[in-house]
Amino acid sequence: MTRIPVVLTGQALQSLRDSGYSLAAAMGEVIDNSLEAGANNVLIRMDEAPAASRSKKSHIHRIVFSDDGSGMDTHTLHHYLQIGYSTRYMRTDTIGKYGVGAKLAALNFGKRIDVWSRTDADAPWQYVYFDLDEALAEEQEGKGSSIGVDAPEAKPVPSDFDDILPKGTGTLVVWSKVDRLEEGRRAKDFNSLRLEAEKEISRIFRVFLNDGRNIEINGKSLLAHDPLFLMPDTWADQQLREYYRTGEGPRLGLKITEANYEAEEIAREPVKIGDHTAYLTVTLYPKAATRKRGLGGDELAKKLRIPENEGSISFMRMDREISYTNVPMIFGRRVDDPDRFIGIEVSFTPELDSYFGVRNVKRGFEPHDELRDKLRTALKRHVKTARDRLEERWGDVAKERRDHVGDHREITQAAAEAARTLPTPQAKTDIKPEEAYEELAIDVLGTDADEQAKANYTAQVKDLPFVVESVNFPGKQFMDVQHVGGKVIIRLNTRHRFYKEMWEPLSEISKMNTTAISPEQASKATRRAMEALTLLLIAYGRAESMHEDPHEQYEQLRDYWGMFLDSLMSKVKDVL
Incomplete structure (x- = not known):
């Protein structure tokens, strides 16, 4: 039997088209080469083709990359499209290393790569290309052994690239026969795809952009996007x-x-x-x-x-x-x-x-x-x-x-009406009402609140049987309860985990327009609320167990709590 090639080149390259690149990651492989070549300007043009018919979608049919770097000599240019070749192969002081990125990236989206480059501003542009369709055709005709890249030749750059072509040395790379960027396939339309590429590339190459290199996409210079928010002018x-x-x-x-x-x-x-x-x-x-x-x-x-x-x-x-x-x-x-x-x-x-x-x-x-x-x-x-x-x-x-001022006002006012039939409170304390409401006003409005603001606040709440306010205070206590002249003042601690993870997310959702609430957001909040409410009861039960005789100490408390909760919930509904 005759010796056979270990790789069917055309079919292997066809398979390698599914390398899983995002568009920005693929484009980044070409940008890497430009930056390694010392380019100060990398220009990218994404060309949109109109739909061939009403039943078909428009798509990006070509992506053009241009840089003003040092360019490639004929030897390097000849090998540029060879998978596995790299002038920086396995080096540890450069961005590139393996010699496969830019080639596989191109084939991930298109079937043809054309490259022009020159190392002398006065020299003609040297040209190489690779076309996957041609390679597959040769392989089917039994000419697979001849699949390769012809030696560079001098060839003028087509005039439709004049707007992006560097004036001196540099390189022009064109991905064409792009067949995987139809509208709706990777983004809803051309602009969405372009914006996504801009967003990703501005983050990937943020250090280079911040240091003065220029990367443009369709004429727009990118600003660095720093996910650490440390860079200036981003x-x-x-x-x-x-x-x-x-x-x-x-x-x-x-x-x-x-x-x-x-x-x-x-x-x-x-x-x-x-x-x-x-x-x-x-x-x-x-x-x-x-x-x-x-x-x-x-x-x-x-x-x-x-x-x-x-x-x-x-x-x-x-x-x-x-x-x-x-x-x-x-x-x-x-x-x-x-x-x-x-x-x-x-x-x-x-x-x-x-x-x-x-x-x-x-x-x-x-x-x-x-x-x-x-x-x-x-x-x-x-x-x-x-x-x-x-x-x-x-x-x-x-x-x-003062974000939380009045957060509970509607409910406490409704509860005040519902409480008319509840038993009269029996608590007796030495707390003076005027001092208690003065302290509450400061907690709610802040120490810089003027006397008139505090007086107005006190007038609004002093006759209510219940006052509930969300305030910021230290410690692990979730709520503080004061009994003042037959009335109840409850402070909820906005620092407490129960407030941050259950109360506040539900409060935010309750204030949002229904069209603005995502199913994921609502589902996540309700799941956490179920967890938090269950843990609230578990924590209460555990707190009772810290007394030697919890039944004797807390039985009446539990009875009243359950009775009042049932009564208030039956009367207070749909007030938010």
């Missing part, structure tokens, strides 16, 4: 300026300046692995972005790309992001909504590739073994610190804005 800064100068920001009543656009650095910690070091950076998003509790999914949050940051870690290799993803259980607990305001970055050099699970294409990434354990230990500590700071900040904002 996409986020632009959105925040617009929001606080001309948008909804001023209505929030927060004292925000541009000094509040930069994140608070929680930690920058070296992580030693063998003879090499990775660096973990954790930040708490700036006050301008965290604003007040409950705004993590509004229009500004979406523009700042905050929801997608929930639990995400940015892995940076040689100042280039190779993954932005959730790593299961890396926090030592489940990911919660407030985690979206915490920026996390792990930066490393190629010597640590094996520990980070770096593959021959820059995706499908997860830290391994010793490194994973060290990151989990550090993140458990630093993320807790960030969460504590966030809760403290939100508490300060709520107090400053």
Whole structure:
């Protein structure tokens, strides 16, 4: 039997088209080469083709990349389309390493790659190409052994690329016969696909953009997007300026300046692995972005790309992001909504590739073994610190804005009407009503409230049989109850976990328009509410057990509690 090739080139390349690249990740492979070649400007043009008929959808039919780097000599250009070839093969001081990324990325979306390059501004453009359809046809005709890339030849660049062609040295790469970017396949339309690419690329190459390199997509220069909110003059800064100068920001009543656009650095910690070091950076998003509790999914949050940051870690290799993803259980607990305001970055050099699970294409990434354990230990500590700071900040904002004033007013007023038939309270205390309501007014309105504001507040609540207010006070107590002249004053602690994880999310949802509530948000809140209510009863039962004779001590309390709850719930409905 005759010797056969170990690879059927055309069919193998056809199979490798399903490499799983996102469009931005695929485009990033070409940008890598441009930056390695010293390009200061990388221009990208995504060309949309109209639908061929009413039954077909429009699509991106061609993507063009241009850079003003050093260009490729004829030897390098000849091998540029050869899978496995790289002038930086297996090096540990460059972005590229394996020699497969840019080729597989192109084939993931299109069937043809054309490349022009030159190393001398006065020299003609040298040209090579590869066409997968031609390769498959040759293979079917039994000419598979001849599949390859012809030697470079001098060839003028077509005039429809004049607007993007560098004037001096550089390279032009064209992906054509693009057949996997129809509208609705990867995005609802051309603009959505372009915007998604802009968003991802501005984050992946943020260090280069921040340092002055220029990357354009369809004539638009990208601003760096820093998921740590540490860089100046980023996409986020632009959105925040617009929001606080001309948008909804001023209505929030927060004292925000541009000094509040930069994140608070929680930690920058070296992580030693063998003879090499990775660096973990954790930040708490700036006050301008965290604003007040409950705004993590509004229009500004979406523009700042905050929801997608929930639990995400940015892995940076040689100042280039190779993954932005959730790593299961890396926090030592489940990911919660407030985690979206915490920026996390792990930066490393190629010597640590094996520990980070770096593959021959820059995706499908997860830290391994010793490194994973060290990151989990550090993140458990630093993320807790960030969460504590966030809760403290939100508490300060709520107090400053008096956000919770009157939160329970409708219910307490309805309960007051319903309480007319309840037994008369028997509590006797030495607390003077005027002092109790003065203290309550300060807790609710703040220490800077004027006397008239406090007097107005007291007048509104002093005749109610029940007053319930959400206030910020230290300690692990969930509620504080005062009995004053036959009336009950209840303070709920906004710092308590029960309030933060159950009460407040339900309160926020109750105030939202039904069209603005996502099924996921509602489902998550109700599940947590069921957990919290059950745990509330368990905690109460356990608290009773701390007395030697809970039955004797608390039986009457439980009887009254159940009776009053049944009566009030039967009378107070639909007041919110």
